[in-house]
Amino acid sequence: MHAMEISLTALDVEWRRLEVIADNLANAGTVRTATGGPFRAHHLVSGPKVDFKDYLEGDNKSLSIDIHKLSGVSVYSIEEVESPPRKVHEPGNPLADSDGFVEYPAIDHAQQMTLMVRTSRAYEANIVAMNTARQMYSKALDLGRRS
Amino acid sequence: MEGSTALLALKALDCLSARAEVTAENIANASTRDYRPLRLDFENTLKAAARQGNDQINAVVPEITRLATSNPGAELRLDLELATASTTAMRYAALIDVLSRQMQLASLAAGGNN
Numbered sequence: 001m002h003a004m005e006i007s008l009t010a011l012d013v014e015w016r017r018l019e020v021i022a023d024n025l026a027n028a029g030t031v032r033t034a035t036g037g038p039f040r041a042h043h044l045v046s047g048p049k050v051d052f053k054d055y056l057e058g059d060n061k062s063l064s065i066d067i068h069k070l071s072g073v074s075v076y077s078i079e080e081v082e083s084p085p086r087k088v089h090e091p092g093n094p095l096a097d098s099d100g101f102v103e104y105p106a107i108d109h110a111q112q113m114t115l116m117v118r119t120s121r122a123y124e125a126n127i128v129a130m131n132t133a134r135q136m137y138s139k140a141l142d143l144g145r146r147s
Numbered sequence: 148m149e150g151s152t153a154l155l156a157l158k159a160l161d162c163l164s165a166r167a168e169v170t171a172e173n174i175a176n177a178s179t180r181d182y183r184p185l186r187l188d189f190e191n192t193l194k195a196a197a198r199q200g201n202d203q204i205n206a207v208v209p210e211i212t213r214l215a216t217s218n219p220g221a222e223l224r225l226d227l228e229l230a231t232a233s234t235t236a237m238r239y240a241a242l243i244d245v246l247s248r249q250m251q252l253a254s255l256a257a258g259g260n261n
Contacts, residue, residue: 003171017178019250048172049177065185065211067165073179088258122177129174132208132232133167133180139240140160144250 001071009049009072011136012124017044022114023128028107031095039080039105041112049074085114153249154204155197156242162189162209163239169211177223182222183213232255 012071020042030039034085092099160165166187188195196203 002169003167006168006175010177013175014178048176048182065213067187067209067211070168070185072172073175075164100196100252110204118178121225125174126178128229129171129232132229132236133171136164136167136236136239139243140238143243143247 001068003050004130005044006070006072007130007133009074010126011123011130013044013046013073013075014119014126017046017119020044020078021112024107024112025109028104029104031104034081038103039087040048041083041105041107043079043081045076046073048072048074060125078147110125151197151204153195153237153246154201156195156246156249158204158207159189160239160242160246162187162193162244163235165189165209165211166244167232168236169234170228173223173228174225174232177225180199182223183215185211186214187211207219 026040027039033039051069051071085103086106087101089100089103090096090102093102095101166189169185169187172185173182178186187209189207192210193204193207196207
């Protein structure tokens with residue numbers, strides 16, 4: 001896989017991570033979803049893309065790594081964050097239970113914002129890496145142009 | 148002699164482009180937990196091969212190793228990886244220049260100055 005393709009896989013992953021964060025923040029006040037209950041925050045889990053065949057052959061432990069096996073990153077899963085909902089006393093709210101409590105999603109805003117900044121940094125770094133690789137390719141195309 | 152210089156430059160270009168790939172992989176894994184960055188080494192092998200001859204230069208394969216980290220949970224140093232990426236690109240450009248000049252000389256020798 002070429003350097004630019006590898007960076008591209010990472011851009012895709014970071015973009016999707018950003019989408020999950022945006023979804024979490026947008027739904028910070030959603031007390032009812034289609035399945036009932038408050039909205040649950042999601043967390044995107046990513047990691048190196050591993051070829052299933054290589055995984056089966058158990059080649060991960062060998063010391064030397066084949067350059068052709070580098071294939072960037074991929075999204076493993078989008079997990080629900082297990083955390084009890086935040087209970088707020090709002091007797092006037094039509095969605096309140098018999099004791100007057102409304103269950104709000106437990107979204108840690110500070111954590112989401114930190115993750116957002118880190119995601120955007122990672123995205124930028126991959127853009128820079130991609131540009132560097134592009135420079136290399138275009139330099140290679142210069143070879144023999146002036147001779 | 149001239150042939151081996153070109154060969155050496157070509158091999159170094161190959162290895163540098165492989166290093167760019169490895170660095171891209173490291174940067175791509177910026178948010179992977181407990182990721183151990185990869186390193187690519189070829190300079191010493193290539194140097195030793197250059198003393199021995201063309202066949203040895205041809206046989207050089209860049210060596211990729213996974214860095215052992217002493218403290219798990221350490222963040223990947225994105226800045227260092229980006230520095231490696233840009234150094235690699237500069238060296239690549241310099242080598243392309245060397246090859247380019249050599250080709251210019253060759254074409255001058257072949258066609259004369261007209």
